[in-house]
Amino acid sequence: MDGPVLMLAGAGTGKTKALTTRIVHLLNTGRAQPNEILAVTFTNKAAREMKLRVGRLMGGPAEGMPWLGTFHSVCVKLLRRHAELVGLKSNFTILDTDDQLRLLKQLVQAEQIDDKRWPARMLAGVIDSWKNRAWLPENLPAGEGSAYNGRGPDLYAQYQRRLIELNAVDFGDLLLHVVSIFQKHDDILQQYQRWFKYVLVDEYQDTNVAQYLWLRLLAGGHKNICCVGDDDQSIYGWRGAEVGNILRFEKDFPGAKVVRLEQNYRSTPHILAAASGVIAGNENRLGKELWTEAEEGEKVRLIGHWDGEEEARWVGEEIEALQRGTRGREPLGLDSMAILVRASHQMRAFEDRFLTIGMPYRVIGGPRFYERLEIRDAMAYFRLVVSPEDDLAFERVVNTPKRGLGDKARQKMQLSAREHFLPLAEGSRLMLEAKGLGGKGAVELTRFLDNLERWRGLNARPDANHVELAEMILDESGYTEMWQNDKTPEAPGRLENLKELVKALEQFENLQGFLEHVSLIMDNESDEAEEKVSIMTLHAAKGLEFPAVFLPGWEEGLFPSQRSMDESGLKGLEEERRLAYVGITRAEEVCTISFAGNRLVYGQWQSQMPSRFIDELPEAHVDVLTPPGLYGGNFGAAQPNVRSNLETAVSEANVYNSPGWRRMQANAGKRGTNQQQKNQVIDAVAVSAYSVDDRVFHSKFGYGNILAVEGDKLEIAFEKAGTKKVVARFVVNAADAGDIPF
DNA sequence: ACTGTTCCTCTTTTT
DNA sequence: GAGGAACAGT
Numbered sequence: 001m002d003g004p005v006l007m008l009a010g011a012g013t014g015k016t017k018a019l020t021t022r023i024v025h026l027l028n029t030g031r032a033q034p035n036e037i038l039a040v041t042f043t044n045k046a047a048r049e050m051k052l053r054v055g056r057l058m059g060g061p062a063e064g065m066p067w068l069g070t071f072h073s074v075c076v077k078l079l080r081r082h083a084e085l086v087g088l089k090s091n092f093t094i095l096d097t098d099d100q101l102r103l104l105k106q107l108v109q110a111e112q113i114d115d116k117r118w119p120a121r122m123l124a125g126v127i128d129s130w131k132n133r134a135w136l137p138e139n140l141p142a143g144e145g146s147a148y149n150g151r152g153p154d155l156y157a158q159y160q161r162r163l164i165e166l167n168a169v170d171f172g173d174l175l176l177h178v179v180s181i182f183q184k185h186d187d188i189l190q191q192y193q194r195w196f197k198y199v200l201v202d203e204y205q206d207t208n209v210a211q212y213l214w215l216r217l218l219a220g221g222h223k224n225i226c227c228v229g230d231d232d233q234s235i236y237g238w239r240g241a242e243v244g245n246i247l248r249f250e251k252d253f254p255g256a257k258v259v260r261l262e263q264n265y266r267s268t269p270h271i272l273a274a275a276s277g278v279i280a281g282n283e284n285r286l287g288k289e290l291w292t293e294a295e296e297g298e299k300v301r302l303i304g305h306w307d308g309e310e311e312a313r314w315v316g317e318e319i320e321a322l323q324r325g326t327r328g329r330e331p332l333g334l335d336s337m338a339i340l341v342r343a344s345h346q347m348r349a350f351e352d353r354f355l356t357i358g359m360p361y362r363v364i365g366g367p368r369f370y371e372r373l374e375i376r377d378a379m380a381y382f383r384l385v386v387s388p389e390d391d392l393a394f395e396r397v398v399n400t401p402k403r404g405l406g407d408k409a410r411q412k413m414q415l416s417a418r419e420h421f422l423p424l425a426e427g428s429r430l431m432l433e434a435k436g437l438g439g440k441g442a443v444e445l446t447r448f449l450d451n452l453e454r455w456r457g458l459n460a461r462p463d464a465n466h467v468e469l470a471e472m473i474l475d476e477s478g479y480t481e482m483w484q485n486d487k488t489p490e491a492p493g494r495l496e497n498l499k500e501l502v503k504a505l506e507q508f509e510n511l512q513g514f515l516e517h518v519s520l521i522m523d524n525e526s527d528e529a530e531e532k533v534s535i536m537t538l539h540a541a542k543g544l545e546f547p548a549v550f551l552p553g554w555e556e557g558l559f560p561s562q563r564s565m566d567e568s569g570l571k572g573l574e575e576e577r578r579l580a581y582v583g584i585t586r587a588e589e590v591c592t593i594s595f596a597g598n599r600l601v602y603g604q605w606q607s608q609m610p611s612r613f614i615d616e617l618p619e620a621h622v623d624v625l626t627p628p629g630l631y632g633g634n635f636g637a638a639q640p641n642v643r644s645n646l647e648t649a650v651s652e653a654n655v656y657n658s659p660g661w662r663r664m665q666a667n668a669g670k671r672g673t674n675q676q677q678k679n680q681v682i683d684a685v686a687v688s689a690y691s692v693d694d695r696v697f698h699s700k701f702g703y704g705n706i707l708a709v710e711g712d713k714l715e716i717a718f719e720k721a722g723t724k725k726v727v728a729r730f731v732v733n734a735a736d737a738g739d740i741p742f
Numbered sequence: 743a744c745t746g747t748t749c750c751t752c753t754t755t756t757t
Numbered sequence: 758g759a760g761g762a763a764c765a766g767t
Contacts, residue, residue, distance in 0.1 A: 576754095
């Protein structure tokens with residue numbers, strides 16, 4: 001209970017249980033009151049889950065754990081209390097990525113920088129990485145000076161000043177400001193050090209430097225800190241997470257007790273072995289061996305497909321089979337199944353397919369509710385009513401709906417505001433009075449400004465009804481009408497969302513209260529009753545588990561992601577591998593990995609190679625499925641004696657006859673191979689059935705001649721599509737191609 | 743000032 | 758293939 005503890009907890013070993021039980025024990029033994037425990041997580045979902053479970057263990061609703069939340073939400077609370085110490089007012093607004101980008105863009109353009117070559121996005125990334133490392137403009141290391149064409153540090157400083165002027169913060173600032181307050185005001189720090197008697201941290205491997213400093217400061221007094229993490233599940237390096245924080249823990253907290261949790265209560269031995277086999281490819285690990293007492297179960301299944309569409313179709317059919325109950329298994333509900341993809345654009349193929357077959361699905365972690373256009377517009381109106389000086393909100397909605405205020409009118413407003421050192425709303429009022437604008441624009445702008453005043457007046461009244469006011473704002477501004485007149489197919493959905501927004505307001509005291517919370521808490525997780533298959537990214541899946549998991553798109557370049565490897569080399573590859581580990585370990589009973597030979601990327605067909613991670617799967621724990629026929633996509637129909645002549649010709653030409661598949665199937669029958677031979681499920685060394693100068697046909701690229709043969713990979717000069725590398729099983733001898741109705 | 747067109751880049755993952 | 762920016766036309 002007392003002193004520093006580091007829990008190294010593998011996937012499915014009961015991390016959350018350990019944390020919640022610890023909290024409950026602290027409370028039950030009277031060591032701390034609920035409000036004296038600081039427990040931080042990364043996601044709202046994790047925080048909610050912990051609250052729920054603590055409540056359940058305590059045998060009542062989890063009232064009064066005010067300091068159990070995400071790093072960000074805890075920091076908002078702290079920062080609202082002490083905002084003035086960093087030059088903010090306590091009602092500061094939290095900018096989302098979109099606001100942030102628009103602001104940066106303004107700054108970049110004001111500096112006459114070509115934002116084509118140096119996009120604001122890039123600057124945002126640079127600044128973010130600095131904030132993750134807790135570097136303020138004034139103490140940037142000299143080496144960073146060249147960032148963003150040498151203008152980075154200057155623009156960073158400008159950006160920070162502008163944020164203070166706007167009484168706003170971005171996500172990174174939430175931590176950064178709190179850390180600076182603690183560093184500069186020892187009295188305040190000590191007050192919190194005493195107040196938080198125990199500190200608990202979930203997913204410790206995801207902490208960045210700023211969060212680490214924050215924790216070290218807060219736990220610096222009594223050192224009652226308990227961190228739970230798993231270095232093998234560190235998948236947020238790209239946003240500044242430092243696995244090094246785990247390694248540093250024992251140094252910073254001497255005498256720390258290190259506990260390893262290695263018994264897995266989630267998955268079958270085959271699944272665990274497959275996951276272990278993959279993660280073993282990483283050099284930099286603390287090293288944990290998961291074990292389980294669960295029954296053997298099914299092997300991990302592996303299957304290749306012709307293209308992404310067929311992959312989606314096959315997965316759909318498998319889901320239906322699991323629903324009915326297959327291979328001697330009890331029927332599974334759709335809630336028990338999930339499709340985990342590397343990149344969100346992969347979701348599309350599944351959504352398309354599921355829509356056509358009427359399979360209910362839910363996308364988790366898609367565009368969040370509050371990130372939607374209409375919600376952000378509506379909130380900008382609310383913000384403007386609550387804080388008249390919110391220039392970003394003003395700019396967003398002055399001309400939404402269209403009020404005849406274009407670039408020219410905007411410039412005039414800006415000019416006037418800057419001249420008088422006033423917010424845009426007041427500045428534009430002055431400009432109007434000075435007759436600086438005429439015509440329709442002037443009339444509409446006057447009406448807009450008058451409306452704002454009136455709404456503010458209503459909002460300030462003690463008997464104000466904020467829900468009615470919100471509806472009034474949306475109606476009188478013409479915003480609702482704008483969508484009602486909109487003929488695009490999205491319009492009804494947007495109106496629906498606006499209604500939902502107004503409904504969400506009911507749970508708050510007033511508009512202010514709503515705005516303070518909304519940017520951090522609005523997940524779009526409506527609890528639907530209907531059973532649905534979940535589709536999400538691997539990142540979003542961390543911490544979840546499903547009886548049946550599909551892992552599609554295991555192809556070089558996609559997974560592991562080319563970009564990750566280009567940008568971060570071996571480190572990037574290892575993070576991708578951890579992602580694979582996270583994916584496999586989400587599965588309790590059935591884990592199905594798949595890849596496709598062709599995929600639509602940027603609207604163009606590309607031939608894909610199976611992922612290197614597939615080679616790393618220990619074959620003793622993998623069941624390589626016979627590929628479905630190329631047309632039927634139907635597993636059963638692929639039996640040799642059932643296939644039609646046409647299918648036989650096609651399949652043998654480009655699938656069953658390919659050395660890779662032959663090896664796969666041969667290997668699939670083998671048992672108990674040694675460690676050395678564990679991989680090569682898909683084989684790159686076998687001799688190809690083709691040789692240089694052979695003329696071949698590929699369904700997407702057409703005819704071409706083979707330039708080089710490299711294992712089962714062919715380099716082919718296509719007549720129309722240029723030179724490409726293709727896996728042998730996806731081409732046919734040109735002579736056979738005439739029979740194929742591509 | 744607004745609308746429609748073409749061309750361009752681009753996609754990893756998120757609090 | 759989609760969304761944004763630049764351009765042209767109304």
